Amino acid sequence: MKMEKHRVSINVNGKDYSEEIEPRTLLVTFLRDIAGLTGTHIGCDTSNCGACTVIMNGRAVKSCTVLAVQANGSNVLTIEGLSKDGDKLHPIQKAFIEKKGYQCGYCTSGMILTALALLNRKRNLTEDEIREALSGNLCRCTGYDSIIDSIMLADSEMAKTEKEEEIFVEA
Amino acid sequence: MNLDEKFVKGRGQFVGDISLPNTLYLNFVRSNYARARIVKVYGGITHKDVALKVSSVGEGGEGGFGSIAHPVLASNFVAYVGQPIAAVYAEDPYTSEDLIDSVQVDYEPLKAVVDPEKAIDFEPIHPGLKSNVVVDRYFGNDFEIDADIVVEDRFVNNRIATDPIEPRGIVCNYDGKRLTVWTSTQSVFSIRGGLSEVLGIPESDIHVIQTDTGGAFGLKGGMYPEYIVASYLAMKERRPVKWIETRREHLMASRPGRGVIGKIKLFADRKGYIQGLKGDVIVDNGAYSGGSGEFSSMFVARQLAGVYKIERAYVRARAVLTDKVPQGPYRGAGRPEAMFFIERIIDRLADELNMDPLALRLKNATTENYKSPLGYQIEPSRNFIEKAGEVLEYQKYYPRGNCGFSVGILYHATSGGESARIRVKDGKVTFWLGGNAHGQRHDVWGKMLIQEELGVDQSIIEFMNGDSDALESGIGTWGSRSAMVGGSALVMAARKLKKKVEEANGEYSTTALLSGEWDEYEYFDYDKTESSLCANLVTVNISDLPKIRVEKCRAYYDAGRVLDPVYAAGQNAGGSAEGIGQVLTESLSFNDEGQPLIASIADAGVLTADLLPRFEVKFYKSESTLPSRAKGIGEAPTIGVPTALSRAIERATGLRIRETPLSMEYLMKAIKN
Ligand code: FES
Ligand code: FES
Numbered sequence: 022m023k024m025e026k027h028r029v030s031i032n033v034n035g036k037d038y039s040e041e042i043e044p045r046t047l048l049v050t051f052l053r054d055i056a057g058l059t060g061t062h063i064g065c066d067t068s069n070c071g072a073c074t075v076i077m078n079g080r081a082v083k084s085c086t087v088l089a090v091q092a093n094g095s096n097v098l099t100i101e102g103l104s105k106d107g108d109k110l111h112p113i114q115k116a117f118i119e120k121k122g123y124q125c126g127y128c129t130s131g132m133i134l135t136a137l138a139l140l141n142r143k144r145n146l147t148e149d150e151i152r153e154a155l156s157g158n159l160c161r162c163t164g165y166d167s168i169i170d171s172i173m174l175a176d177s178e179m180a181k182t183e184k185e186e187e188i189f190v191e192a
Numbered sequence: 193m194n195l196d197e198k199f200v201k202g203r204g205q206f207v208g209d210i211s212l213p214n215t216l217y218l219n220f221v222r223s224n225y226a227r228a229r230i231v232k233v234y235g236g237i238t239h240k241d242v243a244l245k246v247s248s249v250g251e252g253g254e255g256g257f258g259s260i261a262h263p264v265l266a267s268n269f270v271a272y273v274g275q276p277i278a279a280v281y282a283e284d285p286y287t288s289e290d291l292i293d294s295v296q297v298d299y300e301p302l303k304a305v306v307d308p309e310k311a312i313d314f315e316p317i318h319p320g321l322k323s324n325v326v327v328d329r330y331f332g333n334d335f336e337i338d339a340d341i342v343v344e345d346r347f348v349n350n351r352i353a354t355d356p357i358e359p360r361g362i363v364c365n366y367d368g369k370r371l372t373v374w375t376s377t378q379s380v381f382s383i384r385g386g387l388s389e390v391l392g393i394p395e396s397d398i399h400v401i402q403t404d405t406g407g408a409f410g411l412k413g414g415m416y417p418e419y420i421v422a423s424y425l426a427m428k429e430r431r432p433v434k435w436i437e438t439r440r441e442h443l444m445a446s447r448p449g450r451g452v453i454g455k456i457k458l459f460a461d462r463k464g465y466i467q468g469l470k471g472d473v474i475v476d477n478g479a480y481s482g483g484s485g486e487f488s489s490m491f492v493a494r495q496l497a498g499v500y501k502i503e504r505a506y507v508r509a510r511a512v513l514t515d516k517v518p519q520g521p522y523r524g525a526g527r528p529e530a531m532f533f534i535e536r537i538i539d540r541l542a543d544e545l546n547m548d549p550l551a552l553r554l555k556n557a558t559t560e561n562y563k564s565p566l567g568y569q570i571e572p573s574r575n576f577i578e579k580a581g582e583v584l585e586y587q588k589y590y591p592r593g594n595c596g597f598s599v600g601i602l603y604h605a606t607s608g609g610e611s612a613r614i615r616v617k618d619g620k621v622t623f624w625l626g627g628n629a630h631g632q633r634h635d636v637w638g639k640m641l642i643q644e645e646l647g648v649d650q651s652i653i654e655f656m657n658g659d660s661d662a663l664e665s666g667i668g669t670w671g672s673r674s675a676m677v678g679g680s681a682l683v684m685a686a687r688k689l690k691k692k693v694e695e696a697n698g699e700y701s702t703t704a705l706l707s708g709e710w711d712e713y714e715y716f717d718y719d720k721t722e723s724s725l726c727a728n729l730v731t732v733n734i735s736d737l738p739k740i741r742v743e744k745c746r747a748y749y750d751a752g753r754v755l756d757p758v759y760a761a762g763q764n765a766g767g768s769a770e771g772i773g774q775v776l777t778e779s780l781s782f783n784d785e786g787q788p789l790i791a792s793i794a795d796a797g798v799l800t801a802d803l804l805p806r807f808e809v810k811f812y813k814s815e816s817t818l819p820s821r822a823k824g825i826g827e828a829p830t831i832g833v834p835t836a837l838s839r840a841i842e843r844a845t846g847l848r849i850r851e852t853p854l855s856m857e858y859l860m861k862a863i864k865n
Binding site for chain 1: 196197198199200201202203204205206208209211285286355356357358359404405406407409438439440630631632633758759761762764765766767768769770791792793794798800801802804806807
């Protein structure tokens with residue numbers, strides 16, 4: 022079933038990727054196989070797990086539910102774009118380390134990007150608000166406590182540092 | 193890069209992330225029927241190409257093939273929906289997926305048997321077998337007793353998917369001499385041993401490398417048909433071959449856990465002393481061996497006395513073939529089932545006697561080591577239960593009527609020991625363990641133990657993933673064993689190293705250590721099964737039935753020396769969430785034809801953050817006698833939470849809870865009342 026190919030260009034983490042692809046190619050496949058950014062994971066085939074979460078044009082999306090052609094011309098931020106290697110970690114990343122917000126690490130990218138979208142939208146979150154916001158992301162290891170603690174810490178840390186420097190990563 | 197930085201930056205290397213040039217992408221054509229004769233297969237790699245059977249290795253595996261070994265690809269017969277029949281491959285994943293439809297299979301459907309109790313007397317599902325009952329053993333001695341009170345009940349823990357967020361996967365490559373395998377696994381040595389046995393090539397010609405492993409919970413300890421086909425194809429084509437499981441495949445063709453029925457009968461006097469126990473354990477083995485059904489039937493039976501001193505006990509253990517995917521280990525693997533059965537019937541007995549369940553437990557607990565007639569050693573439990581009652585604030589919560597309490601014993605899979613290696617080179621310390629971490633953070637406690645023994649700073653210690661070339665041999669990470677025997681192997685290796693430095697330099701110093709080159713391998717031999725006690729208290733809110741909210745979920749564990757309290761709490765939280773899932777939402781059900789009714793991870797019931805409480809844990813002060821002084825913890829929450837939660841729901845709703853997961857229809861009864 023060979024399909025006609027389409028040229029798709031997506032800006033990922035500030036860099037343009039352009040490729041002829043089959044229209045059925047998913048954004049997650051584009052990110053992993055074409056851009057080579059494997060920090061975005063795949064955990065299901067029914068858009069339930071959130072392991073593939075990225076920020077597209079400022080909004081958190083599950084990249085397995087978006088066709089790459091639909092993302093043509095978009096700006097996408099993946100986990101790799103949150104801190105370049107060697108660069109300072111983003112407060113959310115720091116908080117996930119400090120509060121031990123992962124065990125196996127497979128859901129982590131999706132959790133961090135979901136948290137970023139959430140914190141970009143609202144601050145001083147209550148635990149219930151965080152739980153609600155995470156309801157599209159599955160973690161089978163942590164029981165979520167450490168993830169929630171990580172996000173709460175990031176919330177307060179970001180409030181502290183915000184005044185001094187621009188730490189938002191906008192996609 | 194250390195583990196922490198790696199994962200928060202998205203720089204882990206999971207098996208799906210490995211891409212070698214020239215890779216072939218593998219896919220499987222799977223059975224649509226739970227039971228059928230295969231008339232003909234058109235296309236694909238089939239049984240004719242790979243006429244092999246899956247060896248039974250890994251957790252609960254007995255090694256070898258046995259009479260009901262799983263064919264790698266079905267020959268003339270299929271016995272469960274999802275069973276691999278043929279394999280296809282292509283240069284890219286999408287084309288490979290398309291090829292699945294190009295293979296046609298002609299079936300002659302047969303009547304399937306799905307219910308293990310029915311399967312006992314059903315015609316054997318495999319030709320040449322006399323019965324579907326593949327294990328039928330008795331433990332303890334039969335007895336007759338004239339007791340004041342007899343309570344009996346039948347409990348069920350239905351099957352659930354292991355559902356790590358990263359499914360299974362493998363990449364294989366062959367250079368004409370050696371087969372190299374990258375896989376998401378709990379044990380590179382099970383994979384190496386299994387492949388060697390099945391493919392008939394020496395272990396020395398196989399190199400298994402553990403990729404970062406995105407959870408496993410028992411799933412990734414053993415051999416699977418897909419791994420054998422991938423290896424076969426890599427060797428045949430001399431090209432890298434990659435297979436990554438989809439969630440859909442995981443739900444139908446990866447070994448699920450639980451699937452155990454327990455009938456249990458207690459004989460007691462009016463004061464509450466239990467005089468005898470009879471039981472009948474039936475494990476839904478699924479269609480083939482290679483999982484853990486045979487082992488777990490006996491394992492459950494032997495633990496059925498729980499933490500109690502019961503002088504007479506007699507339990508039958510059966511594993512029964514059904515037309516379903518073979519059962520496998522899932523966090524606890526027989527321990528949660530046994531504790532569910534005994535703890536639930538103890539609650540029932542308490543109700544019958546109109547006695548406080550904690551008091552009843554204390555009455556039957558033991559004050560010394562007690563060898564159960566069923567086979568296992570039960571450690572003194574009285575003190576622990578008493579303490580657990582205080583720490584978990586039983587007296588405060590239990591009277592409220594929405595609370596349940598349970599105790600249990602966790603038998604660690606310490607038998608067999610484990611290996612470790614420490615290498616010092618260029619001023620850096622590197623270590624490997626025989627059992628492979630998949631979220632337990634072996635890196636954290638490993639570094640801590642090395643620092644303790646050798647006095648070196650943790651920042652220069654590096655932890656390596658599993659690698660069959662880096663160590664001579666090893667077992668695996670399961671059965672709450674790693675901090676115990678893996679940790680002990682590491683401690684012993686460090687001590688040997690220290691001695692060598694001492695011998696070479698007259699005295700030990702970190703400078704002497706770090707300026708030299710050292711390499712120490714240690715196999716910590718151990719043949720005993722250790723154990724530790726655990727207790728849980730759970731409260732529920734049922735004001736919004738059929739929704740049930742867990743409010744408090746508290747734990748009290750004997751984890752020996754707790755190597756890292758925060759990660760130990762993390763193990764509790766994750767396992768408790770799974771325990772709640774088992775009771776409230778998780779299922780892997782089938783219809784009468786053996787068709788799976790669950791097609792997504794959401795349907796399978798993995799719980800999200802908004803449906804779970806905060807988890808609390810406290811630790812009993814103790815130390816194990818092992819060099820690491822630790823005791824295992826990973827499976828404690830799945831042992832205790834389901835039964836404490838069931839009791840809480842039972843009391844809040846007035847419905848007897850006998851089965852996990854709870855069925856909606858059953859709960860609706862409570863609403864009507
Ligand atoms: S892979 Fe996208 S939601 Fe699961
Ligand atoms: S840390 Fe393993 S799935 Fe979340």
